[in-house]
Amino acid sequence: MKLDRVMEILDAKVYTDVAFDEIEINAACGADLMSDALAFGENKGLLLTGLNNPQCIRTAEMMDIHCVMLVRGKEPDEALVNLANEKSIVVMKTDYSMYSACGRLFEAGLPGGDV
Amino acid sequence: MPAEVLRQEYNVSADDFAAAGAASAAVKNTLKKLGFSPDFIRRTSIAMYEGEINMVIHGGGGVAEAEIAEDYVKITLTDHGPGIADINLAMQEGFSTASDTVRELGFGAGMGLPNIKKQSDDFSLTSEVGKGTVLTITIKS
Numbered sequence: 001m002k003l004d005r006v007m008e009i010l011d012a013k014v015y016t017d018v019a020f021d022e023i024e025i026n027a028a029c030g031a032d033l034m035s036d037a038l039a040f041g042e043n044k045g046l047l048l049t050g051l052n053n054p055q056c057i058r059t060a061e062m063m064d065i066h067c068v069m070l071v072r073g074k075e076p077d078e079a080l081v082n083l084a085n086e087k088s089i090v091v092m093k094t095d096y097s098m099y100s101a102c103g104r105l106f107e108a109g110l111p112g113g114d115v
Numbered sequence: 116m117p118a119e120v121l122r123q124e125y126n127v128s129a130d131d132f133a134a135a136g137a138a139s140a141a142v143k144n145t146l147k148k149l150g151f152s153p154d155f156i157r158r159t160s161i162a163m164y165e166g167e168i169n170m171v172i173h174g175g176g177g178v179a180e181a182e183i184a185e186d187y188v189k190i191t192l193t194d195h196g197p198g199i200a201d202i203n204l205a206m207q208e209g210f211s212t213a214s215d216t217v218r219e220l221g222f223g224a225g226m227g228l229p230n231i232k233k234q235s236d237d238f239s240l241t242s243e244v245g246k247g248t249v250l251t252i253t254i255k256s
Contacts, residue, residue, distance in 0.1 A: 033218070033221055033222065033224035033226075034168075035165065036226055038161050038164070038165060039233075051221040054133045055132075055133075055221050055222070056221065058136035058164065061143070062161050062164045063161065064153065079133060
């Protein structure tokens with residue numbers, strides 16, 4: 001699924017300057033605890049999280065995850081966005097809850113990854 | 116891949132949580148430049164990052180060393196923190212002594228050590244209560 005489709009499904013707002021028109025993701029995982037996310041088996045994925053600090057970007061960096069989606073309307077701070085721009089990771093925000101955001105993407109055909 | 120063994124050393128500070136992971140990011144960049152495979156880089160990065168976070172949240176900081184050879188990377192993380200009383204218990208998925216503050220920062224799920232072991236080919240964890248902990252892992256390409 002292309003990232004711009006993810007953005008549309010979740011009515012998301014983008015905070016980074018990273019170009020994402022051509023980015024294709026193959027799976028998503030949802031976690032507030034980063035060690036749970038780090039046990040996620042897929043790369044080229046999307047991380048949905050309520051964790052609004054730079055460690056969600058570090059986690060994405062280590063896992064080759066292209067996009068971090070903050071759920072429940074959490075606005076990222078400048079440090080998070082700066083680190084994401086530096087690492088070429090897209091940061092978006094959706095007002096949907098974790099459950100609803102994951103459900104909408106799953107329903108649209110984006111699978112979860114194996115752990 | 117390096118023709119000779121390359122050694123890198125980083126100080127890991129416990130004072131700046133936002134900077135935690137910087138050593139792992141630096142090693143990841145080196146591995147990318149050296150042309151290791153994406154899967155190998157990913158396994159090394161995840162294992163080292165989990166270990167680096169442990170040094171910050173449990174170990175009071177320490178030293179991270181990377182030994183990069185043609186067909187393996189060996190990571191040694193040494194801290195002088197409180198140590199681990201029961202290593203077998205610490206290795207169980209879901210077991211954690213992390214505080215609520217650490218959990219609010221996104222860690223302390225009790226998944227770190229098992230995941231480090233899963234990503235590594237060789238894994239050694241030694242610890243002495245009151246003296247500190249040494250984690251040594253090797254990832255083979």
